[in-house]
Amino acid sequence: MSKPLLGCIADDFTGGTDLASTLVRGGMRVVQVIGVPRDLNIADADAVVIALKTRTVEAAQAVKESLDALDWLEKAGCEQFFFKYCSTFDSTPEGNIGPVADALASALGVDFAIACPAFPENGRTIYKGYLYVGDVLLSESGMRNHPLTPMSDANLVRVLQSQTQAKVGAVHLGDVSRGAEAIVAKFEQLRQGDVKYAIVDAVSDADLCQIGRALMGHRLITGGSGVAMGLPANFRDAGKLSAPTSSAAKLPRVEGRSIVLSGSCSLATNAQVEAWKASSRPAFKLDPLELAKGDETILEAVEWATQQLESAPVLIYGSANPDEVKRAQRELGVEKAGSLMERALAQIAKTLVDGAEVRKVVVAGGETSGAVVKALDVKALRIGAPIDPGVPWTIGTAAVPLALALKSGNFGTEDFFEKALRCAP
Numbered sequence: 470m471s472k473p474l475l476g477c478i479a480d481d482f483t484g485g486t487d488l489a490s491t492l493v494r495g496g497m498r499v500v501q502v503i504g505v506p507r508d509l510n511i512a513d514a515d516a517v518v519i520a521l522k523t524r525t526v527e528a529a530q531a532v533k534e535s536l537d538a539l540d541w542l543e544k545a546g547c548e549q550f551f552f553k554y555c556s557t558f559d560s561t562p563e564g565n566i567g568p569v570a571d572a573l574a575s576a577l578g579v580d581f582a583i584a585c586p587a588f589p590e591n592g593r594t595i596y597k598g599y600l601y602v603g604d605v606l607l608s609e610s611g612m613r614n615h616p617l618t619p620m621s622d623a624n625l626v627r628v629l630q631s632q633t634q635a636k637v638g639a640v641h642l643g644d645v646s647r648g649a650e651a652i653v654a655k656f657e658q659l660r661q662g663d664v665k666y667a668i669v670d671a672v673s674d675a676d677l678c679q680i681g682r683a684l685m686g687h688r689l690i691t692g693g694s695g696v697a698m699g700l701p702a703n704f705r706d707a708g709k710l711s712a713p714t715s716s717a718a719k720l721p722r723v724e725g726r727s728i729v730l731s732g733s734c735s736l737a738t739n740a741q742v743e744a745w746k747a748s749s750r751p752a753f754k755l756d757p758l759e760l761a762k763g764d765e766t767i768l769e770a771v772e773w774a775t776q777q778l779e780s781a782p783v784l785i786y787g788s789a790n791p792d793e794v795k796r797a798q799r800e801l802g803v804e805k806a807g808s809l810m811e812r813a814l815a816q817i818a819k820t821l822v823d824g825a826e827v828r829k830v831v832v833a834g835g836e837t838s839g840a841v842v843k844a845l846d847v848k849a850l851r852i853g854a855p856i857d858p859g860v861p862w863t864i865g866t867a868a869v870p871l872a873l874a875l876k877s878g879n880f881g882t883e884d885f886f887e888k889a890l891r892c893a894p
C-alpha cells in the first residue's frame with residue numbers, strides 16, 4: 470500500500486470536500502475522513518483530508534483537534550501538510566486561523582508558510598493583500614453579516630496579524646505574475662525579514678498554479694482550496710504521482726429519496742432557497758425562536774417531509790435574511806441560535822434517513838454540514854465530480870451508503886439545489 474503524499478486538515482466539512490474535489494480534479498486519489506480516524510487503515514490514497522469542525526470552536530480546542538489530525542497524518546506517512554480554511558477567511562478576532570497555523574507550524578518545525586484563501590473561479594481574489602468577493606471587498610460582501618464569523622476587514626495581513634504573535638507579510642501580484650521562481654525569491658526575502666506568514670495575492674487560476682509550483686517542498690501550506698490546484702503537478706514532477714485518469718471521480722449509483730437541508734444564511738444560499746420556492750417545490754421553514762421552545766417544530770417538519778417525499782424531494786431550511794438572523798440572535802444569543810438550528814437540521818436528516826428511505830442529502834452551510842454529517846455518523850467520503858466549483862457529490866460511508874452534497878454557504882449558482890438533484894449519483 471502506497472503512503473499518502475499530502476495530508477490535509479480542513480476546519481469545516483464543506484471546506485474538506487471543496488479541497489478534496491480540487492485534488493481529485495488534479496488527478497489525485499483522495500480519501501476524506503470525518504474527524505481524526507481511530508485506526509490507521511486507509512485505502513490507497515494520494516491525499517487524505519481530515520475534515521474537522523473547528524472554525525468556530527474555542528481556539529484551544531481547535532488547536533488540540535488540529536494537532537491530533539496532524540499527528541495522524543504524519544504517522545500515515547504524508548510529506549506535505551495543508552491547513553484548509555474558507556476562501557472568505559472566516560474567523561473571529563480570537564482565531565482560529567492564526568492559533569491553528571501557529572500550532573501546526575511549531576509541531577512541524579516550520580518557520581514560514583503562506584496564507585492564501587484565493588479561489589478566483591468562485592470570485593475570491595486577493596490583490597495587495599485585500600480579499601475581494603466578486604466585485605467588492607470582503608468587508609462589503611454578504612460576509613459582513615455572517616451569523617458566526619462576520620468579516621469586517623478585507624485586509625488579510627491585518628486580519629491574520631490580529632490572530633498571531635508571529636510577523637505577517639505579503640507577496641503582491643507583481644511578484645506572483647512573474648512566476649514560480651520570482652515567488653520563491655520573495656518567500657526567501659520575507660523569511661530573511663522574520664516574516665512567518667505571507668498573504669499571497671492571486672487573481673487567476675494561472676496565479677494559483679504558479680504559487681502551487683513555488684510551494685514544492687514546503688512542509689506546511691495554509692489556504693483555501695484554490696492553492697491546491699498547483700500541488701499535484703509538483704508530486705508528478707517528483708515522480709511520486711501517476712498521470713491523471715478520468716475514473717478518479719466516478720461514483721456508484723445510490724437508490725433512495727432526496728432532501729435538501731439549508732442552514733446557511735449567505736446571500737448565495739438565500740437566493741438558492743428563493744429559487745427553489747419560486748419553482749413551487751415543497752419547502753419548510755424552521756424558526757430558531759420556535760426551536761427554542763422544544764422539539765415540536767422538528768416533529769412537524771419530519772411529518773410534513775415524510776408525506777411530501779412520497780411524490781417529490783423537499784427543502785427544509787433555517788436560512789434567513791440578516792434582520793431575521795439578528796432578531797433571533799438578540800433573543801437567544803449567537804451561539805444558541807446557531808446550535809439550535811444545526812441540531813434541528815441534523816436531527817431531521819437522521820430521522821428521515823432512518824425512517825423515510827432518504828439516501829441523497831444536499832446540505833447548504835459549512836457548520837450545518839458538519840452537524841448533519843456527524844448525526845448521520847458518516848465516517849468517510851468518496852469524492853465525485855463537481856456540481857458547481859468547489860461542491861462535488863460524495864458517497865458517505867455510514868450504516869447505509871449515502872449520497873451527500875455539502876455546499877459551503879456562498880457557493881453554487883441560483884439553481885444549485887435542483888441542479889444537484891438532477892446529477893445525483
Ligand code: ADP
Nearest residue numbers: 616732733787789807810811834835836837878
Ligand atoms: P455558511 O457556510 O454560510 O457559513 P454555516 O452553516 O457554516 O453556513 O453557518 C450558518 C450558521 O447560521 C449555522 O450555525 C446555522 O445554524 C445558523 N443559522 C441558520 N439559520 C439561522 C437563523 N434563522 N437565525 C440564526 N442563525 C441561523
